[in-house]
Amino acid sequence: MHIPTEQVLVNLALYDGVRDDLQRDQGIWVGADGTIRAVGPVDDVLTEAGDARVVDLHGDHVMPGLTNMHVHLSLGLPGHFGDEVHRSNLAELVLLMADSARRTLHSGVTTARLVGESRYADFALRKGIERGAVDGPRIFTAGHALCCTGGHGWEADALEADGADGFRRLTRQQIRAGADLIKVCISGGIAGEFESIDTPQLLDDELAAVIRVAHDWGRKVTAHAGPAESVRRAVELGLDCVEHGYELTDEVTRLMAERGVWYVPTIVVSRCEQFFRDAGVPGWLMDRALSAGPRHWESLQHAIRNGVPIALGSDMPPHAGYDETTATVRELEFMVDAGMPVADALKSATIRPAQWLGQADTLGSVEVGKHADLLVLRDDPTRSVSALRTLHAVLKGGVSYRDDHGRLRDAR
Known part of the structure; x- marks a missing residue:
């Protein structure tokens, strides 16, 4: 200790x-x-x-210290990483995550928001870090991500449900386990073989049920989302944060800014070819991710220009090597390249995430x-x-x- x-x-x-x-x-x-x-x-x-x-x-x-707001310590991408996670028993999984947590801390990320992990191992890891038994960042976690049957992330241990009652139950299960926030997948993404980025995946009553339960219990809700229309509907239902936002528009980012909905762009995930090659992901996933890059970049620029509150998140492991630095630092550099002032970029990785997490009195x-x-x-x-x-x-x-x-x- x-x-x-x-x-x-x-x-x-x-x-x-x-x-x-x-x-x-x-x-x-x-x-x-x-x-x-x-x-x-x-x-x-x-x-x-x-x-x-x-x-x-x-x-x-x-x-x-930096805060990375989109982290998976048990990354389940198809390929080497996902294979290692899925063939691990629970003890082995916690050790894999502990190693990633240690590397994350050494890379300068002192706080991490986890947005979808496996088998509730994140709660054991959080306890170990808090007790000083494990080296790692301060952890705020959503537990398992939630998705519809066959929806985005189901292969990576997102929990599946259908109907408002099913999503209420899963939301309460994550809160019972100790979740600090709720993560829900409302559209397709780059890592689902039988979907496209613009596939809508939750009905309004399903998402409304998640948001209502989470807010009643004092938790915020963030959503994996690609297309502008899915984001618009979610914002109008009271969503707190958007992950990725691969296909945002000027109109939708204006609405996000007006409603105070945050954005975690994870811009590195649509321009990290070498990481995908090293991870052994299938060709269809790499092609989909890289082809999303130009539109994803426009989404980030819309959000910057229209004053959407933005927080840094990499989706790639925070410590992963990228262009002779880490994914976390490269994400910040991309945000500046897209038009964000340096001062705002620094705050997107420090005080602003602390504000979203409700920790501005102790962190950031x-x-x-x-x-x-x-x-x-x-x-x-x-x-x-x-x-x-x-x-x-x-x-x-x-x-x-x-x-x-x-x-x-x-x-x-």
């Missing part, structure tokens, strides 16, 4: 997740409980912290009273999100889980 050490980080430049600019000559006092006790000009923080251990970061940059920024979930970079993230390629240290709750240069041990 990892125990936080009271320490003061000095000689650093800070992006705090609140202001858009960089603050130089800052100090961060991390308490023995793993929360931030003071942050500000270094001399003021040192005075306040007294004789706490001092760690010199040699002028590097500190920012909040470097402020007094919040968890000391911190990244240390060589380069300035406010100039370019590609600075995250220079990540070399990760703290979660004040504990160092990655320290490439040994600087967090260089204390006096």
Whole structure:
């Protein structure tokens, strides 16, 4: 079990997740409980912290830990990954997910929103991480995704139902298991062999039943969705968030912005040919994913232009290699390429996901009273999100889980 050490980080430049600019000559006092006790000009923080251990970061940059809002730790894509998941018993599955969780944390993702896992293993993993038995990000999970009979994700352990009563039952089952949110598949996608992206898959009364039950129990609902018409209907029924949105329109994104419906674009999944090849996915899946790319890109640009609240999510494993970085960082770079200002992109991976999760009082920024979930970079993230390629240290709750240069041990 990892125990936080009271320490003061000095000689650093800070992006705090609140202001858009960089603050130089800052100090961060991390308490023995793993929360931030003071942050500000270094001399003021040192005075306040007294004789706490001092760690010199040699002028590097500190920012909040990242949140990835579309994660599957038991990724069930057709191919090598899916085969490994499905032939594993429950104990083996938890170990596979624990390894992915550890890699996710080391990649700088200190919080992950899971949107469809297998055999309720995510709840055991969450408990292990919370108790300190397993290294991994803070987990918020939907449990199993929900779909209609034969709907998107059924091969990857989404639970099937038909009719409003069936979906009410499945929603309550996930809440009973401890789900923090509900994930429902309302259209086809790229990974279903006998569907297309624009196949509508839930009737209005079925989706309305999910939303009603979830909201009554204080949970939000996010939906795997491709076509604009399915998204429009879902938004009008009270949906909270859209995943992928492969074929959004200007009109629908305006409606999403008006209703405050969030968007997690996962833009990497329609332009990750090498990952698909490495995963051994069938040719039809790769062709469908890559051919969706141009329209998916337009969807993201519509959402940016019309002010839809956007949060980062990769769908690919957060730590997966992509263009000499990770899928998480590449997703951020793509969002900027599509027209999102750097300041907004950074917030889409820090404070804004915390807001959606209802955790803005404890996560998402470097402020007094919040968890000391911190990244240390060589380069300035406010100039370019590609600075995250220079990540070399990760703290979660004040504990160092990655320290490439040994600087967090260089204390006096």
